[in-house]
Amino acid sequence: MPSASSIHPRSARNLDQVYVGLTKDQRIFASSLDESLKLIVTSCSESLDVARVSVWTFDQASGRLSCAVLYDRRSGAFERGAVLREQDIPRYFKALVGERLIDAEDACADPRTSELAEDYLRQLDIRSMLDATLRFEGQLRGVLCVESVGESREWSRSEKVFVSSLAELIDQMMILEQLRERESHYRSLFDHSADSIFIVSNGVFIDCNPAAETMYECTREQLLGAGPAAISPEQQPDGTPSRDLARRYVQSALTGKVQRFEWRHRTFSGKEFDSEVTLSRTPRGTDWCVMGIVRDISARKQAEIELEESKAALEYRALHDSLTGLPNRDSYHRDASARIEFDSPVAIHQAVYLLDLNRFKEVNDTLGHDFGDEMLIIVGHRLRRFADRHACKVYRLGGDEFVILANIGSEDEAIELTERLLEEFDRPFSGRDIDLHVDTSIGISLSPLHGTDGHALLRCADVALYRAKRKAAGYALFDPELDQKDKRHLTLMSDLVEAIERNGLSLHYHPRVDLSDDRCTHCEALLRWQHPEHGMIPPDEFIVSAELNNLIHQLTRWVLRTALAQLKVWLDQGIDMNISVNVSARNLVDHRFADDLNAMLLDHDVPASRLEIEITESALIVDPVRALESLEAMRAYGVSIAVDDFGTGYSSMSYLKRLPVHVLKIDKSFVQDLLRDESDATLVRSVIDLSHSFGLQAVAEGVEDAATLEALKAMNCDQAQGFHYCRPLPAADFEVWLRLRG
Structure with a gap:
């Protein structure tokens, strides 16, 4: 009895001619991939005299073969769309991955293809299969499948070579199609x-x-x-x-x-x-x-120039007293830190003189506040001239308080300068044809004897000033033994440790509202301490002390853990909320902070994208390199970064552009007066425009009325925060506020 191969003779020469003809057929390369595949499977079916030829593509991610085209010679029809899953026929897929060619003459019995027998081969009466795999860079990406229906085939060597060659041709066609798609994509990007x-x-x-x-x-x-x-x-x-x-x-x-x-x-x-x-x-x-x-980038460049000019004016305003034009408290702290940093720890190098005008309230009450302001300007001018003559610098802290920072070499030299300063007040101050005698009390502190930073020296000078006023002595030098405030400070720090350990602190939450849709999906966590003896302690008082005593790390961890725990409760309740937490410069320069923060997020099962860390511009100048490393690490974990009180610090635009920042919060001192002060309005608008040019969100702080809110909306500000909405609230009250807003 004749074999199947003798019934269907296929000469190698004929098949070679068919293959060469296909490679020279311009339709193969000029048509779409779908039309080219139809031409190849039709030619293959006719050349091998088989009923069915198909091309399947493999998706490695899903483990599926999908039929790109199937030609049935008996009907002359084309089909597509059938799917085979690797999990259903693992041996067949394993054979495809491991072998270039599957020549199954008895497809139902061959272990490589027998899994297809029940649901596929027997139903279609497929007796033999000849499958050549399609590959790209060694990886399986499809198969050319030749199927003999109704009779078994003993595939000849020339037939195997022919099918393998067609598979390689299809590989080339697929690469060409990818190149066409890529070219089309790039041309579209190029043109548009x-x-x-x-x-x-x-x-x-x-x-x-x-x-x-x-x-x-x-x-x-x-x-x-x-x-x-x-x-x-x-x-x-x-x-x-x-x-x-x-x-x-x-x-x-x-x-x-x-x-x-x-x-x-x-x-x-x-x-x-x-x-x-x-x-x-x-x-x-x-x-x-x-x-x-x-x-x-000309628009962005112009915005940067305008903002630099605005920041220069803003920095001047931030560092100078608006009434007298003298440097202010912030300027004092910056200068004191710069001077003390390079001082010897042994010799006396800096003296802080804190001046308070005696009975100045009587001047305001008797002659009016306008005259009182005029007197403060005159006093400021005289102190500036004194400072220029003696190579020191004068600052106005506020009210009738002034500070002089001087380089001195000894305690005797400090006292000598004090006496010369008092002589300035022996002469009357003239204004509005009135000669007014104003005297002063002076408190003195010395560095490093009484402190090694501006805050400590100013506090010591304040204690000495109180003593000078009490004794009407004109001036007093700080005496640590008489410092009752130091005792209070030590007591508070001890109590703060206990409050942290025993959850004696609490958080209030201040909403941030989206101006586009009036929704609140963000709040800021604010620390509160109700002391059992002293009542509510202002955060500025104990947070600064915590920084000086290295308690800030423990305190910040408490705030973060408490805030994340509350946020997790809200998220589990279906409340769409994000939360902001303020951190200090001491946290930013701690190389462990970012990793600790990520660990806390994991412990509380809170997505990092829900947390925003707020920093101030001034916090960045303590150690810019380490601060930037911490911010980059936090961003890598997915945490957002906001610059708080933007406009009151000292960071340059070039440095700010390098920060991984998502939000700029405009300081309330500019927001509150933007309806009354055109320069404030210009600054707020510039910050909003700059935020958007960098792809950042702009948040206005200190919004206290509807008119200011409408002005901010007109400037395209993204979010607002302030007493117009509500004051910071405990968590339960904050939830009530959210529900009432609907």
């Missing part, structure tokens, strides 16, 4: 990008996108054949010739190093603008050329 894109070869533009014509106010024909010098001024802002510098950047890009830089461009109409340029190497045939992407 808002940024200008150039292709540079041999120093001239050989291609550009439509955005380039708009940006440089010219036609495509004007750009092609020109070089970078044609769209640049003669020199860049730093004086470097544009032609030479552009050539160096292009040459560097051709070595494979991506170049990113800012560049001053010029349109064909002569208008100059700033841009960000990225140059990268890209293949062109067998050679390399350079692709340049240009983004117009």
Whole structure:
């Protein structure tokens, strides 16, 4: 009896001719992948005289084979869409992965294909299979399946080679389709990008996108054949010739190093603008050329200039007293820290003189506050002249309090300067044709004898001032033995440790409301301490003391754990809420802080994206490098970062741009007066615009009335926080407030 192979003779030469014909058929390469596959499976079916030929694609992630095309020669129809799952037929999939060709002459009995017998082979009367796998970079990505229906086939060597060759042809077709899709994708990006894109070869533009014509106010024909010098001024802002510098950047890009830089461009109409340029190497045939992407940043540059100017004015206001023009309390602390940092720990180097005008309240009550303000200005001018003569610096703390910071070499020298200072008050102060005799009391503290930072020295000087007033002595030098405030400080710190350990503290929650939809999905956790003896202790008092006594780390951990525990309760109740927690400079410079924070998030099963850490600008100048490392680590864990009280610190724009910040919170001192003070309104608007240009959210603090809220909405501010909504509330009251808002 004749064998199946003798019934269907297939000469190797004939099959080779069919294969060569397919590779030369322009339809294979010019048509879509679907049409090309149909042509291949039809030719294969006819050449091998088999009933069914199909192509399947493999998705490794889902473990599925999907039928891309199936040709049934008996009906002449094409089908697609069937799916085979690896979990149902694991031996067949294992064979596909491990073998290039599966030649199952008895498909129902062959262990590689027998899993298909019950639900597939017998139902369709498929007797033999010849499967050639499709691969890319050694990985399975499909199969060409040849199926003999109604009769068994003993596949000849030439037939196996033919099917394997067709599988390789299909591999090439799939690669070609991927290249076509990629080319189409890149061409779409090229044509529709808002940024200008150039292709540079041999120093001239050989291609550009439509955005380039708009940006440089010219036609495509004007750009092609020109070089970078044609769209640049003669020199860049730093004086470097544009032609030479552009050539160096292009040459560097051709070595494979991506170049990113800012560049001053010029349109064909002569208008100059700033841009960000990225140059990268890209293949062109067998050679390399350079692709340049240009983004117009002139609007952002202008915003930065305006904000720098605003920040300069803002910094001056933040560091100077608005009435007298003298440096203020913040300026004193900054200067004191800078001076004391480099002092010897042994010798006396700094003296702090705290002045208080005696009975100045009587001046205000008798002659009016306007006259009192005039007197403060006159006193300030006289103290400034005194400070200039004696190489020291004067500050106004507020009210009728002034501070002088002086370099001195001994206690005797400090007392001598005090006596000269008192002589300034022997002469009357003249204003409005009134000669007014004003005297003062002075408290003195010395560094490092009485303290090694501005806060400690000012506190000691305040204690000495109280003693001078009490004894009407004119001045007094700080005496640690008489410092009752020190005892209170020590007692409070001891009580604070106990409060932390025994949960004697509490958190109140202050809502932040989205101005786009009036929803509240964010709140700020604020620390409160109801002392059993002294009542409510202001946070500023015990937090500063905690920083000085290294309790701040323990205190911050308590706040974070309590806030995260409450947030977890709200999330479990279905309340959509995020929470902000303030941290100090001491936390930021602790290299363990970010990891500890992540551990707390994991302990409470709270997504990191729900937590926002608030920092102040001033906290960043303590140790900028370590602070930035902590912020980067927190961002890597998914925690958001907000800059609190923005506008009152000292960070430069160049440093702020490098911070991994998500939110800028505008200080309430500017928000509260924006309806009355045009300069405040301009500053608030500038901060909002800058936030958006950097992709940040702007949050206004201190919103106390509806009119201010409407003004902020008009400025496109993102969120608002303040007493207009409510005061900080305990958790239970905060939940009630949320429910009442609906």
